[in-house]
Amino acid sequence: MALDSRIVIHANAKVIEMIEKAKFLSDRLLDQLPGIFAVVRENGDILRSNNLLAALLRVPEDQARHHNLAELLPADAAMQLHGMLQDVAAGNKQLVQLELPLVGNGPIYRFSISAYGEALGTPLITVLGTDVTELRKRPASV
Amino acid sequence: MSNTDRRISNAEFSRSIADVVWQVSRAQSTRSFESFFSAPAQQSGSLPGDGGAVLGHMVVAIIIQGEGFRLTLKAHADLGPLREVCAKVCGLEEAQLDELRIRDCVREYMNILAGVIQSEFSKVNLESRLSIPISTRGFDELFFGRPSTPIQYQDSWWLNWQGGGKMILSAFIEFIDLALAEPLLKYDPNAPDEDLFELLAKQGG
Numbered sequence: 001m002a003l004d005s006r007i008v009i010h011a012n013a014k015v016i017e018m019i020e021k022a023k024f025l026s027d028r029l030l031d032q033l034p035g036i037f038a039v040v041r042e043n044g045d046i047l048r049s050n051n052l053l054a055a056l057l058r059v060p061e062d063q064a065r066h067h068n069l070a071e072l073l074p075a076d077a078a079m080q081l082h083g084m085l086q087d088v089a090a091g092n093k094q095l096v097q098l099e100l101p102l103v104g105n106g107p108i109y110r111f112s113i114s115a116y117g118e119a120l121g122t123p124l125i126t127v128l129g130t131d132v133t134e135l136r137k138r139p140a141s142v
Numbered sequence: 143m144s145n146t147d148r149r150i151s152n153a154e155f156s157r158s159i160a161d162v163v164w165q166v167s168r169a170q171s172t173r174s175f176e177s178f179f180s181a182p183a184q185q186s187g188s189l190p191g192d193g194g195a196v197l198g199h200m201v202v203a204i205i206i207q208g209e210g211f212r213l214t215l216k217a218h219a220d221l222g223p224l225r226e227v228c229a230k231v232c233g234l235e236e237a238q239l240d241e242l243r244i245r246d247c248v249r250e251y252m253n254i255l256a257g258v259i260q261s262e263f264s265k266v267n268l269e270s271r272l273s274i275p276i277s278t279r280g281f282d283e284l285f286f287g288r289p290s291t292p293i294q295y296q297d298s299w300w301l302n303w304q305g306g307g308k309m310i311l312s313a314f315i316e317f318i319d320l321a322l323a324e325p326l327l328k329y330d331p332n333a334p335d336e337d338l339f340e341l342l343a344k345q346g347g
Contacts, residue, residue, distance in 0.1 A: 016274055016276060020276060020277065020278070023278060023279075024242070027279055039281070047281055047284065048279070060221075060222055062199035062200075062220040062221045062222060065281075119284035119285055120195070120284060
C-alpha cells in the first residue's frame with residue numbers, strides 16, 4: 001500500500017476516533033443529567049432515555065427503550081401526558097409544560113415537551129423532567 | 143431483451159450475489175464470535191426489514207468496500223447480555239466493566255469478523271478494504287441516511303450464545319458495479335483455507 005494512502009487511512013481513523021469520543025461524551029452528559037431526558041414517539045414509547053429515567057422505571061440503563069413514558073405516571077396523569085405528546089406531534093404546540101406526580105404518590109415532576117425532529121416518517125418528541133416536589137412543599141408566602 | 147427484462151434479470155443476478163455475501167457473513171459471524179469470545183454461539187431467525195428502528199442500546203458498524211460493492215456490517219446489542227462474555231475476554235470481573243470496555247470488545251469482534259469476511263472474498267480474487275469499526279448509540283440508527291445506490295439488500299439475524307446472551311447482526315449490501323462483484327458467485331464455502339504465508343505473500347505483507 002502506498003505511503004500516502006496509509007497516511008489518509010490514519011488521518012481518517014483519527015478524525016473518526018475524535019468524532020466518536022465527542023459523541024460518547026455528549027451522550028454521557030445527557031445520561032447523567034440530574035433530570036429526566038427522553039426522546040419518545042407520539043405514543044410515549046421511549047427511544048432514548050437517560051440514567052435517571054431508567055432508575056425511575058427500575059430497569060437497567062440499556063432497557064428503558066423497551067418501556068413507555070406513561071409507566072411512570074398514574075392513569076389520569078398518563079392520559080394528560082399522552083394528550084400533550086399528541087399536541088406537540090401534530091404541531092399544534094411548540095412547547096408544553098405540565099406538572100405531574102409520579103406513580104404511587106411519588107415526586108412531582110415538571111415535564112417540558114417539545115418537538116425533536118422526524119425519523120422513519122413519524123415525529124419524535126423530547127421530554128425533559130425536573131423534580132419540583134420540594135418547591136411545591138414550601139408555603140406560598142415563601 | 144427489453145428494459146423490464148434486463149431490470150428483472152439484474153435484480154435476480156444481484157440477489158444471488160447478495161445471497162452469497164449473507165451466507166459468508168452469517169457463517170463467519172458465528173465462527174468469529176466463538177473464537178473471539180470463547181463461547182459457543184448459534185444463529186436464529188431473521189428480522190423483518192424494519193427500516194432502521196432502534197435494535198439495541200449500542201451499535202457497532204464496519205464497512206467492507208470493494209470495487210463493485212459496499213458491505214456494511216452492524217452489531218446491535220444491549221450492554222447487559224454482553225457483560226459476561228466481555229469480562230472473560232478482558233480478564234476482569236463483570237462489575238469492573240464499564241460501557242467503554244464493552245464497546246471496545248464488540249468493536250474488536252466486528253474488526254475480526256470483517257477481516258475474516260474480507261479474507262473469504264479474497265478466495266475468489268475479490269479485493270476489498272476495511273473501514274475502522276465505529277461505535278455509537280442504537281438511537282442514532284434512526285438518523286442514518288439510506289444510501290442512494292440503486293441495488294441494495296439487507297439481511298439481519300440473531301446471534302445467541304451460552305447463558306442466554308444475544309445480539310442482532312445486520313449485513314447491508316449495496317452494489318455499485320454488479321460486474322465487478324460477479325466473482326462472488328464462484329465462492330465455495332467448502333474450499334480449504336489458504337495458507338497464511340501464501341496469503342501474506344499475495345498481499346505483499
